[in-house]
Amino acid sequence: MTYKSTSKKTLAQAYSVTDKTFANWIKPFEKQIGEYRSRCYTPKQIEIITSLLGMPEHSNLICS
Numbered sequence: 001m002t003y004k005s006t007s008k009k010t011l012a013q014a015y016s017v018t019d020k021t022f023a024n025w026i027k028p029f030e031k032q033i034g035e036y037r038s039r040c041y042t043p044k045q046i047e048i049i050t051s052l053l054g055m056p057e058h059s060n061l062i063c064s
Helices: 008-014 019-033 043-053
Strands: none
Touching: 008 019, 019 043
16 A cells, blocks of 8 residues: 555544544654654655554545
8 A cells, every 4th residue: 555645634534533532642653753844754654653553444544
């Protein structure tokens, strides 16, 4: 699967949760995921997030 650079807001939409809920979900994994730069997570970071949280319901938002 090929991931694309994605914002926190789009990731929250992909998981069908609020921005705040998504932020709480990833908080324990911030060191593993890495720094959020330029208002986007890199494709590699998206891969890490999906491995930790599972594939989102709306994966079309994060995959190219």
